[in-house]
Amino acid sequence: MSFKVRRGTAADARAAADLWLRARKSAVGTIPAPVHDDDDVRRWFASHVVAGTALWLAIDDADTPVGILVLDGEWVDQLYVEPTMTGQGIGAQLVRVAKRERPAGLRLWTFASNTRAQRFYERHDFVATSRTDGRDNEEGAPDILYVWPGPGARR
DSSP states (O other), X not given: OOOEXXXXXXXXXXXXXXXXXXXXXXXXXXXXXXXXXXXXXXHHIIIIIHHHSEEEEEEOXXXXXXXXXXXXXXXXXXXXXXXXXXXSSHHHHHHHHHHHHOTTOEEEEEETTOHHXXXXXXXXXXXXXXXXXXXXXXXXXXXXXXXXXXXXXOO
């Protein structure tokens, strides 16, 4: 499949939110269901994500999002791929963009139940540094902090 990556704009908020919703809902059973309804998620993308973070989109030839990356400072706040398109290098390309944009290092949380995401991030040189019981996330689910220290860090 052919895709390219570009910065998202306010005009992309709805499509990015809808991809996020499809990805999260398709993963229920592996990760907790979203705690906010669809309209809340769309409002959050429109008011917060496009205005206060760096939204990146992987898009197909029709300019339809097939992956999203949200960077908030050193945090990979969101990384999701269209559920029917996983395993095609979209997530890997978005991680490369994140590393290029934040060469001093990255951090992210993933649910402890999401072993597929853990393997993905570990393949991309992220290291699990701590685990929680979930009391600090909205879903109340155990999670894992992953860190990519950047290319100059000692290993």
